[in-house]
Amino acid sequence: MTAKKAALTIVDVTLRDGSHAMKHAFTEEQIRDTARGLDEAGVPYFEVSHGDGLGGSSLQYGFSAIDELKLIAAAKEVCQQAKISVLLLPGIGVKEDLEAAVTAGAEMVRVATHVTEADVSKQHIELGRKLGLKTVGFLMMAHMAPTAKLVEQAKLFEEYGAEIVYAVDSAGALLPYEVTEKIGALRQSLSIEIGFHGHNNLSLALANTLAAIDAGASYIDGSLRCLGAGSGNTQTEVMAAVLDRLGYETGVDLYKIMDVANNVVAPYMPRPQEITGGSLILGYSGVYSSFLLHAGAAAKRFQVDERDILIELGRRKAVGGQEDLIMEVAAEIARS
């Protein structure tokens, strides 16, 4: 590849999406060591929050071992150039959480909503801008909406003042041709920058990221050693190597990003991010990972295959909060 390619901005989510895989038990030392490595490797942005965003520490989403504001401050301490992002899901996090995160050192906020619910984000996007943050709209479970709906919702984010809008493949369910279609439509319809956040449940996180870039995305997420929910994310250091081979500018030093992945993150990972039975069927059915545990319990109770339950939930487009549906579906399968 000789042609000069557009510059891409990598956002590393090891210290946020990885929080799921760590059962929200990151220590300040782990955060500092990882943050230092990301900073020295030239990663421009990385995210630090509870896996479910600011304020996520709770009985429902899992309590954080260490308060996330402390973790953000620990990360900030060691950064020379990298900027810290925080995730905020309106309803889980509140405006005061964002203000406190900014005091602790955050310079970017990603306001995340279900793909059909961008309208709950207006005041949070406005607050992000008012606080002087790089302000991002983050449309989760992007595979669940037809492309026209995704574009409509992304336009709401743009209208509220977001500077970037992401299509987020939370369930790792998208196939490359679908990413091409969705990101291409966003690129055509919006004037702000477009981002893509992939998961590896179908072993296509990097392929989807490359499809997104080809279709016009300029912000791309990854996590070191894939540390994240489900089968984990696009692997940051592998993405850096492949983008280098393809001739893209990311500003990331390949050896240094490999070193933080393999020498800092790998040793604290509780388990490798393989594609197992559970994570594969989540990607295949397009169901979010929080359903897996409940489906397993329902499968046992009704003596049915949990995969049948998850696939049926995917067919019904079940979303977070509809966990009651799981028992209903399991009972129906048992009867049929």
Added chain:
Amino acid sequence: MTAKKAALTIVDVTLRDGSHAMKHAFTEEQIRDTARGLDEAGVPYFEVSHGDGLGGSSLQYGFSAIDELKLIAAAKEVCQQAKISVLLLPGIGVKEDLEAAVTAGAEMVRVATHVTEADVSKQHIELGRKLGLKTVGFLMMAHMAPTAKLVEQAKLFEEYGAEIVYAVDSAGALLPYEVTEKIGALRQSLSIEIGFHGHNNLSLALANTLAAIDAGASYIDGSLRCLGAGSGNTQTEVMAAVLDRLGYETGVDLYKIMDVANNVVAPYMPRPQEITGGSLILGYSGVYSSFLLHAGAAAKRFQVDERDILIELGRRKAVGGQEDLIMEVAAEIARS
């Protein structure tokens, strides 16, 4: 996807490429259990041999714990429909090995050569046909040859009588656009069927396989839970799920292939097939995995970064047998 897609033939290589990851120590019981699972899941072909093919058991390539003819016979015992393939690298395996493998139950042979050396395979291809085997040419390290050279070599295989010819991405170094170009050229230039064998060093094994299918490949390799050399292969059960989503016919039962992956193979894997520092740099530099250990030793001796050694070896297009070059390169880097 509503359009009916062409049928694809999956060849599972867990019990051959996986032999590398198992240090060539498969037991008959592991072989039987895996073979039974593959057979019941409807996989049409699977490969059983030493990782380096028939006759690979040796000081240089690693001794097999159990004679591979016994392993082939154990696999054959439990198969109702699946056919057993063997790999043969002329020079490592000899014609008598192939005859013995046929007696033990093999019905397909894949004659493997370096991408520029198909001409060493003539008599083995002819023998495969004479023995009534499905006979395949297998061009390894396909990333090292320009497309025109790859096509020229594939045509030799066709001329000798091969029924299928594979482009084999042994180092996991190919990017999807390169696969599209190579497989497309093979499809245009040959009348026999085309196959693709991927490795996951750059997290693109499945993406490359999809690119190969789009460009005209009809035989595709995978291994359960990625068990194989380097970062492992395209993950068979994930490939089955994605091909199902895309509307392709493979004849493979998704739940059953998942069960053999997760209940039979995962428990005997010595380690997960993650993309670590070593495997990533092999894919990035396009160097075969046998160089990794030697490069590590040379790096220590000359106090240089092993990644610099591997990348320089890739630049020089070093191939198996040129291990002497490693010390030379390390010494040069140390001087510069």
